[in-house]
Amino acid sequence: MIADGYEAFLFDLDGVLYRGAEPVPGAAEALARLRSLGKGIAFVTNNSGRTPQRVAERLRAVGVEADAGEVETSALTTAAVLADRGVRRAFVVGGAGIVAALSEVQIEVADGEPDAVDAVVVGWDRGADYTKLRVAAVLVQRGASLVATNPDASFPAADGTKWPGAGALLAAIETTTGARGEVIGKPYAPLLKAAHARAGGGRPLLVGDRLDTDIAGAVGMGWDSFLVLTGISDARDLEGSQVRPTYVADDLRGLFVDP
Numbered sequence: 674m675i676a677d678g679y680e681a682f683l684f685d686l687d688g689v690l691y692r693g694a695e696p697v698p699g700a701a702e703a704l705a706r707l708r709s710l711g712k713g714i715a716f717v718t719n720n721s722g723r724t725p726q727r728v729a730e731r732l733r734a735v736g737v738e739a740d741a742g743e744v745e746t747s748a749l750t751t752a753a754v755l756a757d758r759g760v761r762r763a764f765v766v767g768g769a770g771i772v773a774a775l776s777e778v779q780i781e782v783a784d785g786e787p788d789a790v791d792a793v794v795v796g797w798d799r800g801a802d803y804t805k806l807r808v809a810a811v812l813v814q815r816g817a818s819l820v821a822t823n824p825d826a827s828f829p830a831a832d833g834t835k836w837p838g839a840g841a842l843l844a845a846i847e848t849t850t851g852a853r854g855e856v857i858g859k860p861y862a863p864l865l866k867a868a869h870a871r872a873g874g875g876r877p878l879l880v881g882d883r884l885d886t887d888i889a890g891a892v893g894m895g896w897d898s899f900l901v902l903t904g905i906s907d908a909r910d911l912e913g914s915q916v917r918p919t920y921v922a923d924d925l926r927g928l929f930v931d932p
Contacts, residue, residue: 675920676706676928679897680875681713683868685859686720686728688882688904689925696735697903703925704737713873714743717865719823719858719886721748721796721839722768745868747822747858748774751794754863755780755820760791764817766809766842767796771822789815795846795854796822797839806842810849819846823858825886860890880925884910888918901925 676682684690690700707714716728716739723731725744732739748767752774755763762781765772771794772782783790786808793809813819821843827835843854858864859881869877877896881887882904891898900906900918911921920927 674929675878675899675932676710676712678876678932679712679878681715681869681872681877682707683715683717683865683872683877683879685879685881685883685887685904686716686718686732689880689901690716690732690737691735692904694735696737697901697924699924699926701736701738703928706929708738713875715868715872716744717746717859717868718744719747719825719839719864720828721746721751721771721774721822721858722799723770724773725749727770743871745864745871746770746774747864748796750864750867751775751796751820751822751857752778752780753867754857755792755794760818762787762790763792763794764790764809764812765794765796766801766805766846767794767798767822767839768800771796787812790817792818792820793846794820794822795839795843797825797828798842801842806845806849810846813846813850813852819843819850819852819854821854821856821858823864823886824856824860825858859886860893862890862894865890865894865896878919880928882906884914884916884918889916891918892916899928901927 725741729739748771756778824840825838826840828838879891897919
C-alpha cells in the first residue's frame with residue numbers, strides 16, 4: 674500500500690482533516706492507522722493565526738489525535754527564521770499565533786506607530802485596518818524588511834465564501850511600497866523543512882488539498898505528494914494544472930491502497 678513507502682507524513686489541515694467545524698470522513702481513522710504502523714506525523718499549516726496548542730485542540734475536537742509538539746505553523750517557522758537573522762523588533766499585521774511565536778524567541782512586537790523596526794511581519798489578521806496597513810507600509814519605506822508568514826490570497830470561511838488572506842494583506846503593502854515580501858510558508862521551503870523535522874525525518878509524503886501550496890511545495894522540495902479531493906482543488910483543477918501530485922485520492926483512505 675502507498676503508506677508503506679514513507680516514514681514521515683506531513684498533513685495540511687483544513688480540507689484534509691476537517692472542513693470548517695466538521696471532520697473529514699475517515700481522516701481520524703487514517704491518522705490512527707498510520708500511528709499504529711509507527712509512522713512519523715506532523716501537522717503543517719500556513720495559518721499563522723493559531724498557536725500550536727490551539728491547532729492541536731482543534732484537531733482533537735474533530736477526533737484526530739494530536740499534540741502541540743507535532744504542529745508546525747507558518748508563524749513558528751517565521752519566528753525561527755527571523756531570530757536566526759538577529760531580528761529584535763517587529764511590527765506585526767497578524768493574529769495571536771504570530772505574536773506568540775515572535776515573543777517566544779524574544780523578538781519584541783511593537784505596538785502603535787513605532788518610528789522604526791527591524792521587520793514588518795504579515796500574516797492572516799481578522800483585525801487588519803487601514804491604520805495598521807499604513808504603519809506597516811511606512812516602516813517598510815523606512816528600511817524594515819518585509820516578511821510574510823504565507824502567500825495565501827484567501828482564507829476559506831466555513832460558509833464556503835473566501836475572505837482576504839495573508840497574501841491579500843501582503844499585496845496591499847507591496848503595492849504601496851514597491852517592495853517584495855519574503856514568504857516563509859507553503860509552497861516555500863522553510864515551513865516544509867521544519868515540518869519534516871517535526872515528523873522525525875525519513876522519506877516524506879506531503880498530504881494536502883491545494884495544488885498551488887501543498888502539491889507545488891512538495892514538487893519544489895523533490896518530495897512525493899498525495900492530493901485529497903476533500904478540499905480546495907478538485908478533478909477539474911487537475912486537468913489544467915502543470916503541478917502534478919504523485920497520488921490522487923477521494924480521501925485519506927487512499928493511503929492504504931496499492932499504488
